[in-house]
Amino acid sequence: MTDQQIEQILSLYQRGEISSSEATKKIKDLFYEDIGFARVDHLRASRQGFPEVIFGQGKTEEQVLAIFSRIARRTPNVLVTRTTYGAFTEINKQYPEAEWHEQARIIRLFRDKTDRGIGEIVVVTAGTSDIPVAEEAALTAETMGNRVRRIWDAGVAGIHRIIAERAVLNAARVIIVVAGMEGALPSVVGGLVSVPVIAVPTSIGYGASFKGLAALLGMLNSCASNVAVVNIDNGFGAGFVASLINRHQGK
Amino acid sequence: MTDQQIEQILSLYQRGEISSSEATKKIKDLFYEDIGFARVDHLRASRQGFPEVIFGQGKTEEQVLAIFSRIARRTPNVLVTRTTYGAFTEINKQYPEAEWHEQARIIRLFRDKTDRGIGEIVVVTAGTSDIPVAEEAALTAETMGNRVRRIWDAGVAGIHRIIAERAVLNAARVIIVVAGMEGALPSVVGGLVSVPVIAVPTSIGYGASFKGLAALLGMLNSCASNVAVVNIDNGFGAGFVASLINRHQGK
Amino acid sequence: MTDQQIEQILSLYQRGEISSSEATKKIKDLFYEDIGFARVDHLRASRQGFPEVIFGQGKTEEQVLAIFSRIARRTPNVLVTRTTYGAFTEINKQYPEAEWHEQARIIRLFRDKTDRGIGEIVVVTAGTSDIPVAEEAALTAETMGNRVRRIWDAGVAGIHRIIAERAVLNAARVIIVVAGMEGALPSVVGGLVSVPVIAVPTSIGYGASFKGLAALLGMLNSCASNVAVVNIDNGFGAGFVASLINRHQGK
Amino acid sequence: MTDQQIEQILSLYQRGEISSSEATKKIKDLFYEDIGFARVDHLRASRQGFPEVIFGQGKTEEQVLAIFSRIARRTPNVLVTRTTYGAFTEINKQYPEAEWHEQARIIRLFRDKTDRGIGEIVVVTAGTSDIPVAEEAALTAETMGNRVRRIWDAGVAGIHRIIAERAVLNAARVIIVVAGMEGALPSVVGGLVSVPVIAVPTSIGYGASFKGLAALLGMLNSCASNVAVVNIDNGFGAGFVASLINRHQGK
Amino acid sequence: MTDQQIEQILSLYQRGEISSSEATKKIKDLFYEDIGFARVDHLRASRQGFPEVIFGQGKTEEQVLAIFSRIARRTPNVLVTRTTYGAFTEINKQYPEAEWHEQARIIRLFRDKTDRGIGEIVVVTAGTSDIPVAEEAALTAETMGNRVRRIWDAGVAGIHRIIAERAVLNAARVIIVVAGMEGALPSVVGGLVSVPVIAVPTSIGYGASFKGLAALLGMLNSCASNVAVVNIDNGFGAGFVASLINRHQGK
Amino acid sequence: MTDQQIEQILSLYQRGEISSSEATKKIKDLFYEDIGFARVDHLRASRQGFPEVIFGQGKTEEQVLAIFSRIARRTPNVLVTRTTYGAFTEINKQYPEAEWHEQARIIRLFRDKTDRGIGEIVVVTAGTSDIPVAEEAALTAETMGNRVRRIWDAGVAGIHRIIAERAVLNAARVIIVVAGMEGALPSVVGGLVSVPVIAVPTSIGYGASFKGLAALLGMLNSCASNVAVVNIDNGFGAGFVASLINRHQGK
């Protein structure tokens, strides 16, 4: 809400071009538009290739389809996370270009593939069991307009595996590291590069992993200073934050 | 370790300009320099305005002084975190330009003030008690070559305080949010902007805050997708990650 | 147990209208009635529109029906919480006016709709997943004789949503805020109003929400001073406490 | 921000009584006053006998004195919680009417003693060690314009002690129950009355009380439906919430 | 292993009644019998009316039947805990006098009903959901030769219920109190009597009861000095300890 | 409150020996006397050799002295736990027979040494660091009229130490086992005897003992069925419960 905006309304009102109640409404709109930034952001975001995202968990297939249809009309890219193949088959009937990503359990409509990133996002996993969460991150980042490189199964107990990828890591603009069990990989990757590392603990593990708590604590206590952490199994969040890091200023 | 580097040594050796043992040593150096990336990074980093950082905690004033002196010879900017005024007075005798930051308990030598950031880093606190941690973040970011804006005491129980700063927040390249107690501010800020938010839980709080655990869990479970988290009270880490986000690609 | 009550019995006995053993029994009844306040309260309560409440969890449909029938004879309003549609169909055969509330999983007999409140109770949720718990709270409050307003999906990551409802919030006598994940909404609402806020953490969340623990700790550590908390997912308790707050003194 | 307010400004502007820039400023003020509710609330609150509260913890005696002096000029009642006798002696020089409450560690300026409550607030403790927290609650409630009754040392291991006070409990508008160790007293009190009970766990206890965690969990799991809980040792919060419950609607 | 035993063997050997290797074996037997106390205890125990106990959990119906049959031949009383009705029907074919206890999920063979107790054991529950655990305790105690009194559903939120039973409580030799949720009942009972109270936390509860943790901590922190605690839902253990307390010295 | 008592009052009233208001008062007294059991118990208890106990923790030396003096006039045995030598020297001036127990930090007045126990109480510790807690238990039991045997430093890593004491253990009426670290000793002792074992976890331990939590959990999960547990470091509670177990019925 700028002075100019208010003065413009006053001026219209002054000139009799709008009535008192119209002016009142316009000023209120100004106010609410202003407060209503989220909706504005929302529009701006989708113009810039931010996908609309539907969290599938806890929704019926019908609900997912209904929401998907409404969104797919006005925005090129749509992502449904934590959903089912059943929901996909419903959507697929109407949107043959929709994709099903089995591992990530994601439905994607990916019609705008503009590259909007500064550089490349690299997604790394410690083990093969971490791939579903990593795919969620990778697909989120791709759909938000980023080039994504995947490095699977490069855990610290075979340290040469990640070291062999140093060139790829160093070329990245931001790295997502997905790991369960002791969650040590982000520290190693963090030490190898000078870009931000987004660490995603997974609930993969046995016994005293306590459903990802061990990995989470490990990552929060990383001795590498360039590591920040998202919630357990939150691949989507990691992909989202990494995409924002890889965006040009001004976006 | 590039092909060119190896071939150059082979060529010198071929031309008899270096002996076999000298060539062997040079190749080994190459190897170790290569593995020794951290040191290389280190040099590159300090050329780029990354400060050398000394963690003061658990070190005697003599130790801090000794390390400081050695570093200050070869690098323009030095940061000592979690240190004492006593250590500062010792350092100040030799380095009159050294600064003491009481709240952050930081000693800083800040001789290279080049701005290396894409945009601005905004640091926000929920309460006044969170300022020491926030100052650690802000000073780290400044010393790493970023313009920093501070917004203190804008906690969610007086929501207008943070909303009033929306313009500043939206102009940022990356935002650091520092909060104790329920740690709710990063979610609110995250919802107001479309840039990455680095959340720092603090150990500020009473009773069931359990020394920052409540704030930490709150931030990890943020309903805003653009929030990543660092360790409790880890202002330095937040400032470091934010600086990397605000860097130009290729740095 | 008042002096009057005792003296009345003594007087009856004195006049020979009751025998010694009858007097003894009456005095004992007095005593037990007195200690037996719960039963007394119970009667008084149901006279005042407090519903009888049956916790359905762990009870068979037959048991629910049997208890329901007994209660429905003597009290106008009955609530069955955490129950099943199957139990409802059984009850519905005998009580066609009984209602089934799918989201809250509540069966309700709502025959006395007297408004007994000082003002209005507003129930707010952070997300759509929190609605079942919020509906439990809202239905409890309604059935206890309160006017209830619902505001769904007004979480802090889109702060304008709750701010837009400020007028409604400020008109309330007491507000119930239901939130999972980081549980930040009660702090924001608490800061917007000067009435009591009853916060209900829900078990909604992923990973490190630890089944509502993150939200619970967040709410207990609220920086707003007018927030009190009930157990995780305890919509009934929140509705009950809020109803008592909204009652006229003397009740 | 009402339509009337906007139209009034438009009208003034229309009639030429204010300039365009004055109208712009007035509209912005409206907006900011509107968003700036906290400050407005604050004024309203202090008019109504809400005390200004200074959290003394972590502040120097000089800071406490400085803040106190500024506040004491414009508001009749001031409360400093978690403070020191040293701070009191400084304040006492300038404000001889200031009171020192040793157990609660509270400084109080209590010049407006208007009773603003619907009824009485009763504060109960389980043990003598819980009294400091209970006193913080009681003094907060008193200073906010409530009549307060204290019942100390009525823990459940001597159940007759609380039962003997039933008449007092039943006459209350709201009850604050303060207990450490197993935190069982709120359940018992909750069962005795039909008014809201605000439960305050204290950090009093040994071994597996884990600094109030046992009492906190006990209270959250209370089998009495009229109990809501605040943070461990948060006497101030309990007093504050209870005061709001005891206020007349519209306040 | 007494001196007499050794000397007796030496004497036999001396007199040539046993060979050197026989003497060696006898001495070794002495040693192992001595170490082998548990088996001896076991025999002694069953002579005294201690039932043999089979933990049914994790065993197939066939396994339960097989073990039961073997034991039932040599000992009058047998208890199978945490078992199924299916196991009972198998056993019942061979042992028509076997009993099935639905709530406790216990199979019992109760042929020796001698009263071996000093006094009476009273078992109390806070709620009706606690009865299965309490029945396990009560049946264990009965089968071990104790008179048992049951008081169900006497939780602290209706404090008159337990007070009304004071006469029964005071007549007990030992009391078992079974409670979930906040686990407050043992403190109240402990305060009413001067005999030992064995507290059993149950996993009954919602949300922050954390599967009995709240009740467990509450009981461990009981302000009554005569309370000792067993594991969550461990009705058998409580019945066992109480039986030992109710035994005559020398048993 | 018996029928006889009521009828007696009615009869007095009937005969005109007491007035209506006197009868009313008498009936009310009956009621209150009845509720007032604790005080009665208290007197009875001290008559029977229960010591009066003062928890010294958090009390000044003056307070301890004052309370001690008042109690020592009317009761033969007094115990002050968790107190200081300073408090003892004050008490000792007036009560030369008072004893100071350095390890347990207990002051004791032990004038009535009647043996009121059925048998002997044995107190065992796993290590020497557990002795202070064990002494608190032993002194409590002694002062309550029991013969006590002490076995110090018989932890499970040298299993022969406890096995060598089997004869003593088997002769006991009840055993108190005090252990820190892994808290394994109660299971071993429980397996060796057929009397109740009261287990006391201590806060002795390093690292992951988490101030007694490891020992506490170990004891609660004991595979011996005759073990019940008290709070961490709660020697007094263990001594108290054991004394009640060792009492004659009817006491």
Place this chain on the structure above:
Amino acid sequence: MTDQQIEQILSLYQRGEISSSEATKKIKDLFYEDIGFARVDHLRASRQGFPEVIFGQGKTEEQVLAIFSRIARRTPNVLVTRTTYGAFTEINKQYPEAEWHEQARIIRLFRDKTDRGIGEIVVVTAGTSDIPVAEEAALTAETMGNRVRRIWDAGVAGIHRIIAERAVLNAARVIIVVAGMEGALPSVVGGLVSVPVIAVPTSIGYGASFKGLAALLGMLNSCASNVAVVNIDNGFGAGFVASLINRHQGK
């Protein structure tokens, strides 16, 4: 990478036997071969009788079969842990010598039975429920070329059971102790022997065992100095570590 290796390449290059680019490649290979140790280890290991291990959990039967077939061609011994009988029947068709171990849920191909151990590995369990985990340890150790002795059901509540096995224990080179509930057995065994003890906590237990946490903490806090711990239920890890301890140096 030795000096000799580099000099050899230089020499070849010098003599013109390899070109500059060949020399460059060889030097790089040297480097990468060096880093590529894990694969080398892997081969060496399988030559020495280390089995290939497939973690079956989370893999389909088809996946297990496919991996198994590939491995079984090049290595004599294969272990599939945490798998199903269904997977076994598939494998068994192609590998009739494959074994199914029901309790451990392990498929094993055991074609090389060379004894490679220094001595014997003894595996002990506290209860019968711990056997599946213990079998996983025992089968792992056997398959890695060790003689294994099993002692089942020797928990501390019947201490004679483990003492009776002292001779066996003392003859071992390393002992694996598997226990749930309070996890006390490793301390007892540790005290009986002077060889390393590998402790495996199991998730066996009730209530406050918290899925093995109690046993884990107990073992970490063992008062025996020769105990080291692996993750909850990690029989494989224990068998693996024990096998390495039992290997000849130089292996």
Place this chain on the structure above:
Amino acid sequence: MTDQQIEQILSLYQRGEISSSEATKKIKDLFYEDIGFARVDHLRASRQGFPEVIFGQGKTEEQVLAIFSRIARRTPNVLVTRTTYGAFTEINKQYPEAEWHEQARIIRLFRDKTDRGIGEIVVVTAGTSDIPVAEEAALTAETMGNRVRRIWDAGVAGIHRIIAERAVLNAARVIIVVAGMEGALPSVVGGLVSVPVIAVPTSIGYGASFKGLAALLGMLNSCASNVAVVNIDNGFGAGFVASLINRHQGK
């Protein structure tokens, strides 16, 4: 207790060389010596170079000196852990050859330096703050007759540091890895070698390290199969277990 031992006594008795009571005593001694293995072990151990160890924590300097003197007479090597320089100066007066190790806070008498190990023990730390715990491990191992190599400050954030030491690591018989913060180093080392790794979590760390809990959980969940864990900060235990692993069979 062997057959031979018993038969020898019988034979002496038979031949009249010992009386009946002497034979009885000898047999009992045999028994107790047998049960009394710990003492026997102890003697054997010290003959083999096991040092006597005194835990200094919680002992006065006088106590340490007294125990030290008694032990030093009969055993060549003595270790006092967690002690003070003050205790050392006392001991040093009598034992000039005693050593003070400042970092480990250990006093050592190291007179028997026989190498009893199969190979070498390598001790590695992640950071410099972990050195005190690592030194405790190293000194313990040395004093027990092992050659020890130290690698300090080789944490995973600079992965080249540990890789550079691969040759040393691979030559070890057993490796001790000491790390705080995220505790990731044991996994990396475990992956580099095929010998047992004993992991020691330290309490070094900030915020969510929770005094070593993060490192402990990380190590327990290590993805390397050759890692076993001891208690937080338990350098002594790690050195002890490693020494046993490095012993020749039969010792």
